[in-house]
Amino acid sequence: MLNVQHISGGYGNTPLLSDISFHVEKGKMVGILGPNGCGKSTLLKVISGIMSPTFGSVIIDGKDINHYSTRELARKMTILPQLHATAFSSTVRETVSIGRYPHQSGFFSSWGAEDERAVKKAMQQTGVEKYEDHYLEFLSGGEQQRVFIAQALAQASSLLLLDEPTNHLDIAHQKQILDMIRREVTKNKLTVVSVFHDINLASLYCDEILLMENGKVKAFGAPHEVLLEEQIEDVYRTRISIKAHPEQPKPQMTILPDVDEHSEEKIITINHLNIREEYIEFKSSFPLRVLSSSVHNAGLGWYANFINRTVQPDYDIDHVHEEYYQYLVHEGFSPTNTVGMMTAVDTKKAVIKKYEMPYGEVFVVVTAGVGNAIDVSQSYKRKYGDRVGTINTWVIINGKLSDEAFVQAMMTATESKSKALQHEEVYDCISDTLATGTPTDSLLIAATQQGKFMQYGGPITEVGQVIGRGVFEATVEAIQTYRKGDS
C-alpha cells in the first residue's frame, strides 16, 4: 500500500533523514518510535508530501505521490499533525466537516448525505458528538485532540498518518481512540502509520514498529522483534526492562529508575518472624520480591508482609478471596502489601529454620498437614480430596534473585518437600503409594533483592543447596510434629 524508498532529506542544508526505506501492507498499523528530534515528524511530513525529500520517493498504491493531484492525494491519505495550542473559531461539527473537503467538487457546494453520515460517524467514534455545537477553544486539550481525530476519520481515506494521536488523552480515551483505530485497521483495512512516544501503546496496537535513531532506521519489524531490551536501552540511552503483557502477546517496557533509595541496608532477621495464635507472621519495613502460590496475592510481586493463617478444619466458604481480604483488614494488614496463605495446622506446630549463608541468612518456615497427602502421579484416580491437610512453605532469602532463579527456587523447594514426605513415609491412602504433597500446598519464595546476585536457583547453586536442605529439614520436622499432636 505504502512504499517508502530511500528517503533522505532535512531542513535547508541540514541533512536529517538518511536512506529510509520500509513497506506497509494494506490493513496494517505501523508505529514510528525514536528519541526526541530523531526525525519522526519530519518523516511523516515527507510521506504526506508536505515536505519534499532530497532523495527517494514515496509510493502509494503503486503511484509516486508527486503524480497524484492534491485532491486525489487527500482522498488517499490523511495526515493528523501534532496538536499545538492555537486559537480556533469554529465549532466541533464545522471542524470535523473540513475532513470532507477532498470529497467536494467545490467547497461545501456538493455537501450530501454521504458527507453527513461520515461526519456523524466520526464524531460518534471519537465521542465528541455531544460537543458538536461547542467552539473548539472551550474544549480541553484532550477533547480538541479527539475532534481532530474525528476530522481525520471523516476524510475516510485509506491511509492515515498520525503524529502522537493520543498525547493529550487520559488512559480511557487513549484506549478508546486506539481501539477504534485498530478496529478500522482490522475490519475496514485502514492502513495507519503513527508516531508514538509511548513504546507500550505502540507495541500493543501496531503490527510493526519502525525504530528510528538520528534520522536512520535502527530496526523495523514486529514489536517482539524490535522492542529488545538492549536495543531500546541503546537508542534511548536509558535503563529499561521488557516483560510480557498480561493479556496480549506483546512486549511491554518499564523504566528502571536510577534513584538511590538504598541508604540503609535492607536485611531480614529472625525478628521479622512471629508465631501468633491465629497466624504465622512475617513483617518487614520494606517490600521483598515474592513469587508464590498463595490464596491472597499469588504470583510475582513486591510485598512486606506474609501471613500463614490457621482456619478451622471445616472452613469452607464461597468467597475465599473476599473473606481473606476482610480478615487482613481486620487484623491491621495492608491487603495490597501482604501475601496470605491458609492452613488447618495449629500455628504452634510451625517449624522455623535459620541458615547462615556467606551472603546472608535464609529462613525456611513450614506448616505440614499431611492428612490429605497424595501421590501426584496417581491423583487422576481420585475425585477432589475430602480430608484437610496442606503443606505451606516459605523460603525467605537475603539476596538478589533473577526471575530464572525464582522459578528454579520453586522447583528446588518442591522437589525437596516431596523428598521429605518420602523420608517420613507419608502415603497416599487411596493409591497406597508414597505421597508427594497434598492437593492444596502453597509455596512462597521471597528475596530482599539486595546484596549478592543469584542468577540460578537449581539444586547445585549456592542458594539452591540451602533451599534443598532447609525445606527438607523443616518439612520432616513439621510432619513429625504434626503426627505427634492432635491437630
Ligand SMILES: Nc1ncnc2c1ncn2[C@@H]1O[C@H](COP(=O)(O)OP(=O)(O)OP(=O)(O)O)[C@@H](O)[C@H]1O
Ligand atoms: N521547520 C523546521 N526547520 C528546521 N529544523 C526543524 C524544523 N522542524 C524540525 N526541525 C528539526 O529537525 C529535527 C527533527 O525534528 P522532528 O520534529 O522530525 O523530530 P521528532 O523525532 O519528531 O521529535 P519529537 O520526538 O521531539 O517530536 C529536530 O532537531 C528539529 O529541531
